[in-house]
Each structure stands twice: as C-alpha cells, then as structure tokens.
Amino acid sequence: MLKRWRRSSDRKGQAARAWPGGKTVTLALTAFVLAGAAACDDDGTTGVSGDPPEFIAADGINGGTMYDKFWAPETGWDRNDPNLTTFNDHSNFFRCKQCHAWDRKGNAASYIGRAPSTTRPNVSSVNLVAYAENHTPQEVFDALWSSSGRRSVTADLSTYDPQTNNTVGDQMPDLTEIMTEAQVWDLVKFLKEEANDTDLLYDYSTTGTYPTGSITYSNIGAGGDPDNGDALFSANCRPCHGADGTAILVDGSYSIGSFLRAKPYEVQHKVKFGQPGSNPSMGTILTDINDILDLYAALTNTTKYPDP
Numbered sequence: 001m002l003k004r005w006r007r008s009s010d011r012k013g014q015a016a017r018a019w020p021g022g023k024t025v026t027l028a029l030t031a032f033v034l035a036g037a038a039a040c041d042d043d044g045t046t047g048v049s050g051d052p053p054e055f056i057a058a059d060g061i062n063g064g065t066m067y068d069k070f071w072a073p074e075t076g077w078d079r080n081d082p083n084l085t086t087f088n089d090h091s092n093f094f095r096c097k098q099c100h101a102w103d104r105k106g107n108a109a110s111y112i113g114r115a116p117s118t119t120r121p122n123v124s125s126v127n128l129v130a131y132a133e134n135h136t137p138q139e140v141f142d143a144l145w146s147s148s149g150r151r152s153v154t155a156d157l158s159t160y161d162p163q164t165n166n167t168v169g170d171q172m173p174d175l176t177e178i179m180t181e182a183q184v185w186d187l188v189k190f191l192k193e194e195a196n197d198t199d200l201l202y203d204y205s206t207t208g209t210y211p212t213g214s215i216t217y218s219n220i221g222a223g224g225d226p227d228n229g230d231a232l233f234s235a236n237c238r239p240c241h242g243a244d245g246t247a248i249l250v251d252g253s254y255s256i257g258s259f260l261r262a263k264p265y266e267v268q269h270k271v272k273f274g275q276p277g278s279n280p281s282m283g284t285i286l287t288d289i290n291d292i293l294d295l296y297a298a299l300t301n302t303t304k305y306p307d308p
Contacts, residue, residue: 229298
C-alpha cells in the first residue's frame with residue numbers, strides 16, 4: 001500500500017492544513033458518528049464559532065508532551081500523585097503514543113510492525129488523524145472523557161499477555177480517574193490543532209498487516225529548504241548535539257541525522273513537543289510545519305549530518 005503525498009508549488013499555502021490530527025488507544029471512538037470537519041479560517045488555522053471556551057483556552061503544546069508521557073514533570077504533573085509508581089512501572093499501558101503511534105495513525109503506518117509483548121499492549125486500529133479531522137472539539141473531548149469500556153488505573157497489568165490475557169490491558173485507560181478535564185482539553189487541542197501533519201514531511205509505503213507488517217520511508221523533507229534547516233539546527237540543536245549532530249547519541253546509537261532518516265515519524269513529534277527528561281519543547285519556536293520540513297530536508301544530508 002502506497003501513501004501518496006501531494007505537494008503544491010506553494011509550500012506555505014499547502015502546509016496550512018486545518019486538521020493536523022492525532023491518535024489515542026483502542027478507544028471505542030469508532031462508536032461516535034462522524035459529525036463533519038470543523039470549518040477553517042481563511043488563513044488556514046482551525047476554529048469554529050462557538051468552540052467550547054475550555055478548548056480555546058487549552059494548551060496544545062502541553063497536550064503534545066502529554067501525548068508522549070502525560071505524567072512527566074514538563075507537563076506540570078503533580079509529583080505527589082499516588083499513581084506515579086503505576087504509571088512508571090507500566091508506562092507503555094498509559095502513554096498515548098504507544099497505542100496510537102507518533103504519527104497518530106495507529107497500527108496502519110509507522111507502528112504496523114510494533115508487535116505487543118508482556119510489557120506493551122496491542123497498537124490501536126483507530127486512526128486519530130481521521131477522527132480528529134471529522135469531529136468537533138467537544139466530540140473529541142467526550143470520547144476521551146468517557147468511562148465506558150475503559151481500564152481502571154487499579155487494574156492488574158502484571159499478568160498481561162498479548163495472546164492469552166489482553167482484554168483489560170488493551171483497553172484505553174479511564175482518563176476520568178487520572179486527569180483533570182483541563183488536561184484532557186490540552187490533549188484535544190493537540191489532536192485538533194498542534195499535532196504535525198506527517199503527510200507533509202515524508203512519503204511511506206507499507207507491506208503486510210499489523211503486527212508483522214513493515215514500512216519504508218522516502219522523500220523525507222522533499223520540498224523543504226535545507227539552508228533554512230541548517231540555520232534552524234545551528235540555532236536550536238547545535239549547542240547540545242554538536243555541529244554535525246553526533247555529540248549526543250539518541251537512544252545510545254543514533255546521531256541526529258541517522259535518527260531522522262530511520263524514524264521520521266518520531267522525530268517530528270520530539271522536535272516540536274520535546275523529549276521529557278532531556279530535550280525541551282520547541283513548540284514556541286518551530287510554529288510553522290515548514291520549519292520542520294526544512295529541518296528534515298537538512299538532516300537527510302549524510303555528509304553534514306553523518307551516521308555515528
């Protein structure tokens with residue numbers, strides 16, 4: 001299956017997509033009837049007259065960090081939360097990205113080959129990009145805030161087995177037991193407005209089906225301006241990662257360049273929303289998807305940004 005990427009000659013205009021979208025766990029989200037995409041302002045930003053004030057006031061950048069690890073200190077999470085031990089001991093059962101992937105497309109794209117194990121659940125089949133695009137902020141919030149068919153924070157995850165004991169572990173956590181409504185609105189804002197549209201950053205093709213499928217990437221950063229990408233890297237990344245991106249190895253084995261070339265689906269999220277515990281969010285700096293596209297175009301240069 002080949003995913004086609006459509007680019008226009010006007011990068012700025014084409015990148016101003018209304019619904020960058022997102023993804024979350026084997027939610028019963030499909031039970032909701034599509035209500036139609038919300039309207040866009042003339043400048044390409046999302047927004048509908050009458051959006052809930054909680055959505056308007058929400059912080060989508062914080063929501064993006066929460067999508068990675070909602071209990072990280074960077075999100076302002078209460079360090080006295082009695083559930084912190086549970087979250088840390090069974091982190092893959094609580095991180096949104098585990099069940100919905102960094103690209104928010106569930107098990108149909110980047111995570112098509114990410115099989116479950118005793119320490120991580122199955123990847124959801126729900127496409128949050130499409131769901132967020134076709135539902136209002138209130139509908140997305142209501143889906144996330146539902147308790148129906150959700151896993152209690154007190155559920156025993158120590159005996160999870162993807163083949164024989166996966167019913168409870170594959171359920172979405174009951175966010176009403178874990179988060180405040182304001183925190184869930186941050187997630188909604190991320191899914192509706194702040195999440196990067198990965199279709200603008202690379203092409204991909206898949207073979208097979210989850211959980212044994214595979215994916216390959218091409219045209220990473222195609223259409224971007226590598227010179228501007230070099231400047232962005234020098235200003236924002238070089239102090240820690242070095243001029244060629246090899247000063248710090250990501251996950252102990254990747255230079256910045258090789259990480260981007262191997263995992264473009266993940267880098268886009270960490271560039272904008274940060275890496276809890278290490279990289280800060282650059283969501284207030286790289287506010288335009290074209291900046292990330294330019295950074296991608298630069299990092300594909302194996303001479304300037306070599307493998308480690």
